[in-house]
Amino acid sequence: MRNIVILTGAGISAESGIATFRGPGGLWEGHRVEDVCTPEALTRDAALVHRFYDLRRAALSTVTPNRAHEALARLDREWTGKLLIVTQNVDDLHERAGARRMLHMHGELRSALCAACEARLPWSDALPPGTVCPACGAAALRPDIVFFGEMPYQMERIDEALSCADLFVSIGTSGAVYPAAGFVQLARQYGAATLELNLDPSDGSAWFDETRLGPAGTLVPAWVDEMLSANRT
Numbered sequence: 369m370r371n372i373v374i375l376t377g378a379g380i381s382a383e384s385g386i387a388t389f390r391g392p393g394g395l396w397e398g399h400r401v402e403d404v405c406t407p408e409a410l411t412r413d414a415a416l417v418h419r420f421y422d423l424r425r426a427a428l429s430t431v432t433p434n435r436a437h438e439a440l441a442r443l444d445r446e447w448t449g450k451l452l453i454v455t456q457n458v459d460d461l462h463e464r465a466g467a468r469r470m471l472h473m474h475g476e477l478r479s480a481l482c483a484a485c486e487a488r489l490p491w492s493d494a495l496p497p498g499t500v501c502p503a504c505g506a507a508a509l510r511p512d513i514v515f516f517g518e519m520p521y522q523m524e525r526i527d528e529a530l531s532c533a534d535l536f537v538s539i540g541t542s543g544a545v546y547p548a549a550g551f552v553q554l555a556r557q558y559g560a561a562t563l564e565l566n567l568d569p570s571d572g573s574a575w576f577d578e579t580r581l582g583p584a585g586t587l588v589p590a591w592v593d594e595m596l597s598a599n600r601t
Contacts, residue, residue, distance in 0.1 A: 370449035379540020433465035441466035479512035543570030
């Protein structure tokens with residue numbers, strides 16, 4: 369197994385204290401998706417949408433990477449084959465753990481997007497509606513988040529990586545949000561082996577060759593140790 373594509377979801381960051389989207393205490397509790405995560409919501413009530421993501425951005429300073437993030441960063445450093453970590457998460461815990469061969473398909477909290485010129489800017493503070501883009505001068509900065517109904521980022525790069533993957537691994541994902549939920553089927557079509565590491569079976573568990581259940585902080589370090597040991601023999 370030389371080439372690996374890894375998909376991570378909310379479950380890997382939940383152990384760091386970042387709320388998942390659904391269920392009691394989830395990010396959508398008290399908010400309809402339509403009110404905070406669609407282009408229409410941004411047009412209808414920009415203040416609410418910006419405040420929702422301002423609070424999530426501020427919360428990043430209260431959390432740290434966990435053992436699962438650290439294990440994937442170790443795999444990134446030591447794996448000699450191709451590796452791509454595709455995360456659905458908008459936090460920066462993978463980067464803070466040290467991962468580099470990765471991309472955010474749903475955007476990033478610590479980034480602002482100009483709706484006028486499409487510039488992307490590092491952003492750590494609050495982002496009030498009407499903030500001016502320093503690149504073009506338009507008052508059009510918004511959270512750099514892929515809203516429902518928008519196309520995720522770098523889909524061509526993801527497809528290319530899946531097309532040459534020997535192994536596809538899904539970690540901490542519900543298997544309910546497309547197109548990411550379809551990656552396992554695509555990987556199988558390309559001939560990759562498939563592995564799921566999750567607290568509970570996902571909606572797409574039947575598509576995986578193997579499913580291992582348990583906390584990401586336990587499963588991921590054990591799997592990385594297994595892969596790196598096999599790679600050295």
